[in-house]
Amino acid sequence: MLRYALVVLLTACGASYQTIQIKNATTRPIEELYVYPTGAAKGTSRGQLAPSATTQVKVKGGHVSVTAVSAKIQIDEHTRDRPTASQELELTAPVELVFYDDGSAPPGIERKGTIGVAFQLPSHAPHPDEPTPQPDQAAPAAPQAP
Numbered sequence: 648m649l650r651y652a653l654v655v656l657l658t659a660c661g662a663s664y665q666t667i668q669i670k671n672a673t674t675r676p677i678e679e680l681y682v683y684p685t686g687a688a689k690g691t692s693r694g695q696l697a698p699s700a701t702t703q704v705k706v707k708g709g710h711v712s713v714t715a716v717s718a719k720i721q722i723d724e725h726t727r728d729r730p731t732a733s734q735e736l737e738l739t740a741p742v743e744l745v746f747y748d749d750g751s752a753p754p755g756i757e758r759k760g761t762i763g764v765a766f767q768l769p770s771h772a773p774h775p776d777e778p779t780p781q782p783d784q785a786a787p788a789a790p791q792a793p
Contacts, residue, residue, distance in 0.1 A: 663707075663708050664705045664706065664707055664708065665705070665706065665707075665708045665738045665739070665740060665741055665742070666703050666704070666705050666741045666742075667682065667703065667704045667705075667706060667711070667713065667738070667741070667742055667743075667744060668701060668702075668703050668741070668742070668743040668744070669696065669701065669702050669703070669704065669713065669715075669743075669744050669746070670699075670700070670701045670743065670744070670745045670746065671696040671697065671698055671699065671700055671701075671715075671746050672699070672745050672746060672747040672751075672753040673698060673717065673746060673747055673748050673751075673766065674698050674748075675698060675717050675718040675720065676695055676696065676697050676698060676717075676718045677695060677696040677715045677716065677717055677718075677746060678695055678716055678717065678718050678729075679692040679695070679714075679715070679716035680692055680693045680694055680695065680696055680702075680713075680714075680715055680716075681693065681712075681713065681714040681715075682704050682706055682711065682712075682713050683711070683712055684707075684709065684710065684711060684712070685710040685711060685712045685735050686710070689714065696715075706738065707738075708738045708739055709737070709738060710735065710736075710737055710738075711735070711736055711737075711738045712733060712734070712735045712736075713733065713734050713735075713736070713744055713764075714731065714732070714733040715731065715732050715733075715746050715764070715766075716729060716730075716731050717729060717730040717731070717732075717766055720768070722769055726769075728768075728769055730766040730767065730768055731766075732746055732764045732765060732766045732767070733764070734762060734764045736762065740760070741760065742760055742761070742762060743760060743761045743762070744761075744762050744764055745761060745762070745763050745764065746764050746765075746766065747763060747764070747765055747766070748765065748766050748768055749765040749766060749767050749768060752765070
């Protein structure tokens with residue numbers, strides 16, 4: 648009887664696996680996808696995710712980090728970027744992560760069990776060789792308070 652109680656106790660205390668459903672709601676592919684215990688090394692990429700595609704990953708419950716690295720984008724003639732987005736979560740139940748571009752949140756990310764993760768895209772910054780736009784000289788300046 649003691650042996651049976653010990654087996655039940657060890658089984659109950661064992662780490663359970665949970666499913667993370669990951670969706671790419673951007674127009675670019677996610678070229679690298681990392682799912683790893685928070686605080687640990689990222690390890691190798693779990694693969695790629697095409698635009699509008701979904702994948703599932705089963706991992707041990709607990710504190711988990713998910714990092715997505717987007718395809719390279721061209722900001723302007725001289726600037727390129729590879730946006731990265733990350734989310735840390737305490738995984739106790741299945742969850743859906745939806746990666747999207749900031750300002751383009753897809754519908755449904757407010758549902759329970761769904762977490763939206765935004766890629767912060769850089770705005771166009773003038774290159775040092777470009778002239779700085781001047782304020783419109785024809786418009787009168789707004790009056791200032793004393």
